[in-house]
Amino acid sequence: MDEGLIITFISVAMFVGCFVLGFIPLLFGLSERSLQFVSILGAGLLCGTALAITIPEGVGLLEESWRGEPWELYTLSWMTTLGLVIHAAADGFALGAAVATGQVTVQVIVFFAVILHKAPTAFALVTFLMHAGLERKYIQGHLLAFSAASPIxxxxxxxxxxxxxxxxxxxxxxxxxxxxVATVHVLPEVSSSRTSRPSSDLQQHTGAETHQQRYLGLLESLTLILGVGLPMVLSLGLRDD
Incomplete structure (x- = not known):
């Protein structure tokens, strides 16, 4: 399949998935515990993808290029959304770079790592805006901007x-x-005790809460290990021709 069609299809899927996932807090109640496990799994996937897939692939592509030609409250709500839109842009950069490699394994793993990382962030953004008292139509607008950043x-x-x-x-x-993102934003957030609001990298952009650090529990540690190991397992099962 043409790579231009692939990046378009993946971007549309990521936009729709992120937008739909962001609606979940508007329709259902989610516990902080559930968000923590999704965040930890997403952080593990980011680390595993970076260490097992993205860095080796990037180094390999650089070596190939070297052998060839030379290489040449409302205000707070808006600030929070802007920060997360910029944050989501980094995910979009990673996905675009993955498709540019032409490697199906890299494309699939990076896509799942990005979407699992974006899911709890979308939940937390909508939950925060609801607490801030924004009307539903404005919340949808903020969610639309966040969802569109990565695909664009x-x-x-x-x-x-x-x-x-x-x-x-x-x-x-x-x-x-x-x-x-995984080591500076997500993991410190989920390993912190809070008195309010779901934990995610959202609070990094608000700076509003004080918290105490704690160690990850057994189930949380196993979830993190699962997330780190999953990209390696997928890379063995998804071989490129």
């Missing part, structure tokens, strides 16, 4: 990297963003 950046990144033949550098950059 993914498509843009794909065509830029494809034109510049810089896919290797793009993959290494996206690996860095994966590791940063």
């Amino acid at each position: 950046v993914a498509i843009t990144t794909y065509f830029i990297l494809h034109a510049l033949s810089s896919t290797g550098m793009g993959m290494l950059f996206s690996a860095g963003t994966f590791l940063y």
Whole structure:
């Protein structure tokens, strides 16, 4: 299949999935415990994808390029949404770089890592806006902006990297963003005790809460290990021709 069609299809799927997932807090009540496990699994997937898939693939692409030609309250709500839109743009960059490699294994694993990371963030964004007292139509607008950020950046990144033949550098950059998000944003958030609001990387953009650090429990640790190991298992099962 043409890579242009692939990136378009994946971007549309990511937009629809993120937008629909963001509606869940508006329709159903979600416990903080449930959000924590989804966040931990997403963090593990980001780490595993970066270490087992993205970095090796990026280094391999760089080596190939070196052998060839030379390489050349309302205010707070808006601030929160803007911060998460910029945050989502990094996910879009990673997905665009993955499609530019032409490797099905990389594309599939990065897609699942991104969508599992975005799900709890979308939940937390909508929940926060509901607590802020925004009307439903404005919440939907914020969710629309957040959901559209990654697909737009993914498509843009794909065509830029494809034109510049810089896919290797793009993959290494996206690996860095994966590791940063997982280790600096997500894991510190889910390992913190809170008195209110679901835990996610949302609070990194608000800076409103104080919390105490605690260790991950057994089930949380196993969930993290599962997330880290899953990309490696998928890479063995999804071999490119």
